Amino acid sequence: MGQMKTPSGHRAPRMGARRIYEALRDQILTRVYGADGLLPSSRALAGELGVSRATVTVAYEQLAAEGFIDIRHGARPRVAEAVVVSKRAGTRARPSPRTVRLSTYGERLRRVAPLSAEQPRKLFADFRYGDLSPSDFPVLGWRKAVVAAIARRPERLAYDNPCGSRRLRTALQGYLWRSRTVRCEVDQIIVVNGSQQGLDLCARLLLDPGHRFVMEDPGYLMARHVFSATGAAVVPIPADGDGLDTERLANTEARLAYVTPSHQFPLGGVMPIGRRHQLLAWARKFDAYVIEDDYDSEYRYDTKPVPPLYALEASERVIYLGTVSKTLSPTLRIGYLVVPSELQSVFAAAKQIMDRHTPLVEQEALATMLETGAYDSHVRRARRRNGARRQALLDALRRRFGDRVQIEGAAAGLHVVVWFPDMPQATEAALIEAARAKGVGIHPVSQLFDQRHPGRQHRPNFVGLVMGYAALEARQIERGCQLLAQAVDQLRSLR
């Protein structure tokens, strides 16, 4: 019985009853013991191994407790009959090569949602959208709130309400009203693990294979994936500078529509009131739900926030989705749904069966931040800092590219869309490569269009980039744009 090693290369603890037990078990399973199945007496084995007899006895008793061996007083232990039989059976019938048998959902998932490749992070400036700067995170305030939450001593540690902590939902109710003019009951709020889980809840509870759902085109890929994974069919409707083109939606039968009316992702348009009414009229006509993803409504630089669809529709057809991923951190995984009352109980049941509830300490910490006003102060500070980053980006783009680029969607959010009318779509891959070689990460709009309709009229045939800036410092933004301009010039000179 030689030294064993753990998989990570550390030495296992020194020889003891467990090591002996393990070695004997392996030997039994590999049929080291002959036809009689007799193991050495505890005395003999103790002598052989240089350990106490008591140590061997513990190992033997464990093997007996698990049914590997039979022990009778005064006799040598013997391999149990069941083990002998099953090992014989095992050797007779070699298992056939394994096929992976997945559910229909599992098979579909392999097709529709390939795991997004992890980005190499060693870039000087990565304009990837969705990331935030750690320097903006309110470390002190969050730590204080978390420490207070950990110190809380409830009567017992037990599963909590699947809809979320009542304290957090009450705080969110007030926040939604004062910041977004959304009025709702506490019971309509369901705390989820980030907006992605909110979308997954909607997908599971509202879509069946064969149903249709409406997506903005271009639009948010992870929403399309989670809805497509149900087996429902996507109906892409073009989005323009005013968000989803509701004229083109009018006669489209579907079960739900996913929209970002406050700041269309990625183009950045704000849906005007006329389209909002058309969208809600469509939902009434087809008895459909509208999922309103208010993902970055806190960031609005030129004007006040636009009130959500939810505030217009008296909550009957609209499921509102909010998140702290763009204000605190995407790694916290806290979001919230506001659902029509008629859906409340089934959403609660689904959340419970999916993962019981969202982790409690974070919920309590966020409640504290909301109650004390620390969250609102933080949002103002983050808005100021991201406003400065946005200005740095707009300035740098103007300086490096002048009129050769068109900038869209800059009034709000944490990204802009930059179009390069003199760079044909065909040059996109080369531009990404050239920028990456200079240490700059860029991300094309083209990936966010529905790939199955590549010839659609509304899709530009030149390069467009979604440029997120919230994770970058001003110097990275400036130098990043300079390097990007060099990459563009390099490509132009080759043509």
Place this chain on the structure above:
Amino acid sequence: MGQMKTPSGHRAPRMGARRIYEALRDQILTRVYGADGLLPSSRALAGELGVSRATVTVAYEQLAAEGFIDIRHGARPRVAEAVVVSKRAGTRARPSPRTVRLSTYGERLRRVAPLSAEQPRKLFADFRYGDLSPSDFPVLGWRKAVVAAIARRPERLAYDNPCGSRRLRTALQGYLWRSRTVRCEVDQIIVVNGSQQGLDLCARLLLDPGHRFVMEDPGYLMARHVFSATGAAVVPIPADGDGLDTERLANTEARLAYVTPSHQFPLGGVMPIGRRHQLLAWARKFDAYVIEDDYDSEYRYDTKPVPPLYALEASERVIYLGTVSKTLSPTLRIGYLVVPSELQSVFAAAKQIMDRHTPLVEQEALATMLETGAYDSHVRRARRRNGARRQALLDALRRRFGDRVQIEGAAAGLHVVVWFPDMPQATEAALIEAARAKGVGIHPVSQLFDQRHPGRQHRPNFVGLVMGYAALEARQIERGCQLLAQAVDQLRSLR
């Protein structure tokens, strides 16, 4: 425009541009403005409201930005045509009474998984299983680990690996080996939000409507619910003092089996090696997966931990499921799956689409606890404390009931099963009620049997209770048993 109140009863902020904007918007939507749609000039409205003209202008510009009104220089603002039209359309066609249209999954969920009613917590001693005592939680160690995790400054705050933090998975790999003799690669580990999410992942990826799955009977309700919700059919197989009766499984075709071989829930049996081999042979024969829920393996009082099925099967057919809900707290929502390599990528894709990943701070905190040995020390301490509680319960039961009860499953875990052979099943509801009246919460085994097979041979026709003790202090356990004995006597005297 009278004072508005927030839903929670606080006064809204004092009158400003937003309040004016909101009031005008409500008026526009309720068609206060006449056929011409003209609003007052900014000068006139400012005079009327006693605010500056600039304040009114901000409100008007916001309304214009959102498409509610048109502004032309020198003229009074006018309600936009789109709003007028859509409101007219809205009044003509009253929406019909709303029907809730759910997916098949949603409809099924309403049937199979009614939301578990929240327990009233005002009992002197509630023997509910699954709760822990806050006095056992390692507040200092966890706080230290969490504070360190919050202070970490990655390059950017970005979505993490859907399978979980590599640091935590590496720490879990070592833990699984040293504590459970489970050998696996880091990539086979998927960190989930508690074991319930692990079960949901298995349900979605492995079961379709019409498939069959095997459950222990009696068994864990939340597992049965999550599998049933897929539309697959449960095949209940009796469990006895040795766990699942694998003889009765032999010719049962199914896609998966859910088992708790280390400590059958609720009966407490440890599955002997013979049955383990039969179970694995069954899985090979039917090309099925075995989900091994190792939910409380840390608590074993008389003997060493039993190595999991996973350690026997070289990981081909077994999905191993672990959790910290029984060692740290059920409110943290951290668990982990070890999946066969062939399933790794589809589980990762599903986890990503479900909620991106498990919250990062807790993952890092748990990794720290595992790396420093603080977790192992905590587990030893918790085992000691729960061992004392168990002894208190066994002593109290013996003292109060003597030979009139039979105790099962006491060698491990955080609960025992107590049978009352002289209390017919029909008295169960009255006993629960009588105990509750005395401030004692008791929970019958009968609820954990498959309800659709009430006449099954293996099901006792007398009262059995699942008595969890991990959330109670010794004095609660002792007095709770005394009160329970009084309730039993009370019922006996009535018969």
